[in-house]
Amino acid sequence: MSAPALLTEWARLLLGSLRRSGLRQVIVSPGSRSTPFIWAALREPGLDCRTVIDERTAAFFALGHARITGRPALLISTSGTAAANYFPALVEAAESHLPVLVLTADRPLELQRAGAPQTIDQVKLYGDYVRAYIDLGTPDPDRRMLRALPRLAAQALGESLGPVPGPVHINARARKPLEPRSATTPADAELSATVDRLLEAVPRVGTADLRAPGEMDLEPVIGSCRRARRGLIVCGPAPAPHAATPAAVGRLARTTGFPVVAEAASQHRFADLGEATRLDRFPALLEVPELAAAHAPDVLIQVGRPPTASGWHTALDAWEDTERHVLAAHGWPDPWSSAATVTRGPLEETVGALSSALEAGPGDPDLDGQRKEWREALRRLDERAGAVIDASLAGGFPEGAAVRAAVAAIPDDGVLVLGNSLPIREVDAFVPGGGRRLTVCFQRGANGIDGVVSGAAGAAAAAVRPTTLLVGDVSLAHDLGGLALVRDLPAALTVVVLNNGGGRIFERLPLAAALEADEALAPRPTPPP
8 A cells, every 4th residue: 555545544543533532622733744634633524623823822722622621622733842832731731630632743763863854752742741642653554553543542532531631642653745645556445444444433432530439438527527616618729620519519518517718710709609608708817817816717628729829828837726628629739738638539529428428417506506606707707808808999990999890791601711820819809709600710730820811712712602811911921822812713702911010929029028128138230231
């Protein structure tokens, strides 16, 4: 058979297998070496192909897609440094437990280490940040390899979904000529027929979450909740596909009698939590050491990733007698290394199992009375803090008022994308919650500020709902290329920029105070030219 026909059918089998395994979205950054794979994607019915010229922007766009859908998009790049531009987004995907597939076209082995243009070592290019690395080598007509290719495609998509979701890297080598060719010989026609048969039997891929914990796994948490007099539930960042439903969190609050602190990134701040007592300003109170010490809970249930506000980090270091239990979808979200337990599994099922176990146990009227007093005391304190915050925003148009106005303008069922470092904190500080259905997207995996605009565009494209990005000026400068994606979206994307000189965040670091206190440490003035 001819080499061009083999490459064409090889690429068709790979992309067809990925589509039949569940892939729907493909994001292409054009290049020469990737030609056969892009051609196969464009000709595969059921694949939605989008062109994004810059690979770095494309990868963050794929992250936005995953934050909304919980499903991987496929990134296709040419060889060389093009593939390296995916790296920042793949680090974020790995740390956020979001699925992404990467297909990097590569030069054949005879061009490696020989000074060939656009040729680098792409083997395990992303190191341990991918859940799996699959090297397909060059196209191979052996029937055993042809049968293996659909299985490898299904494995790649499956491993991106779980048991711990994240990025998966496929490296595929291709020799010239790269242009697609139709069958011209009987052997070519036989190969094409073989590919057709193999595509009819691609393995099915299901979701692969960690198992839901049973009552025995939750025994320590159940015991703590039953003994608690001053309990608290804090909902930290959780991507929408991984978060428990508001109904589940509201049920846990009702069952335990604990008030809820829900951050914007938890998906619960703007949701209806039923009769739960909400403490929207509690993180602000933690900034006052005396208040934090006086209102330490004896039990704290952390749902999702560690909370964002800096007050939590100081308080949790100081609350030595607080018994903290972490309910996590993935990973080990305990940077303080002080959690009594970390229970990993689907959050909806975990929170539901905890509520069911507590509902089945005996009640204690004395404890119920003490919990009510605790809730009411915190509620009154939260209201007083809210009045102080509201007064600080009265008159003029300070930044906090701008943040509040931007979020208030988002239509119900819209998407809010929050940049790091200041926007996500200012929403928690200034925007009260409750009564709305907003999906919140964020980058709290590696907490970087790059690619935020591209990620927002990916979220808007996947959600097909009005989307608002709240971003700082420095973050915007890091992703100006992402603005090119805003022109071609199926839903409106509003970009609100906090033009505040980077939030003056570097002036708030301890180093700034040290420099002010000690003139000997001050930077030397720049000499005149």
